[in-house]
Amino acid sequence: MAKRINPSVLDGALNIIKTGISGLGPANKIIACSAEPVTFTDANVTYALASSVMAGTDFTIANGITGGNTPRKITMAAKSGASITTTGTATHVALVDTVNSALLLVTTCTSQALTAGNTLNFPSWGDEIGAPT
Amino acid sequence: MMKIHATTTFMHGRTRFEAGQKYQIPGRTGGYFVHSGWATELPDTEADTLYIDIAELEGDAPLPVSTDTTLVIDTGTNAQPADVMGA
Numbered sequence: 001m002a003k004r005i006n007p008s009v010l011d012g013a014l015n016i017i018k019t020g021i022s023g024l025g026p027a028n029k030i031i032a033c034s035a036e037p038v039t040f041t042d043a044n045v046t047y048a049l050a051s052s053v054m055a056g057t058d059f060t061i062a063n064g065i066t067g068g069n070t071p072r073k074i075t076m077a078a079k080s081g082a083s084i085t086t087t088g089t090a091t092h093v094a095l096v097d098t099v100n101s102a103l104l105l106v107t108t109c110t111s112q113a114l115t116a117g118n119t120l121n122f123p124s125w126g127d128e129i130g131a132p133t
Numbered sequence: 134m135m136k137i138h139a140t141t142t143f144m145h146g147r148t149r150f151e152a153g154q155k156y157q158i159p160g161r162t163g164g165y166f167v168h169s170g171w172a173t174e175l176p177d178t179e180a181d182t183l184y185i186d187i188a189e190l191e192g193d194a195p196l197p198v199s200t201d202t203t204l205v206i207d208t209g210t211n212a213q214p215a216d217v218m219g220a
Contacts, residue, residue, distance in 0.1 A: 035146045090204060109205055115171070127211070130210060133212075
């Protein structure tokens with residue numbers, strides 16, 4: 001039996017990252033972290049190693065690639081030249097909303113040794129909400 | 134186990150290693166810190182060390198320090214089996 005969801009429903013979730021809703025989002029900062037952050041403070045302070053500012057134009061919402069009828073994907077633009085402020089091993093990347101002190105999205109990255117004073121580049125990456133299957 | 138002297142303050146997982154402090158940690162992890170330039174190895178006879186209960190490195194070691202590094206970020210996929218939007 002097929003299942004279907006209107007892409008606008010999924011975009012509603014992704015748009016919290018891109019444009020925000022009242023009291024939540026948009027994401028305005030990307031942060032490399034030394035551990036999985038579970039709170040805004042974890043990502044923005046406790047485990048933060050390097051960060052870059054994000055703007056609405058850094059996010060693109062389009063069709064995704066996973067199975068189902070209408071997967072949708074948000075793609076984050078690459079950000080280069082971030083200063084590494086704390087030495088450590090990066091294992092996670094977080095998107096946060098510093099206006100509302102909200103942790104919006106966390107993903108993993110290949111473990112990477114970072115030394116303060118060097119430069120970090122965030123490549124383009126994405127997050128996808130699959131359609132119901 | 135390996136004894137190290139942290140030469141800079143650094144984060145590994147949820148653990149913060151303070152510059153100037155001496156630690157006793159799993160050997161492969163300690164070797165990674167030394168190789169990264171964040172610590173120096175101490176002799177086994179060093180007595181004044183703080184034991185840290187952190188996991189030993191498994192699998193590939195973290196990618197090495199570079200003056201200009203590009204992360205390898207994993208794309209997240211939130212599946213919806215049986216109409217339940219997953220995280």
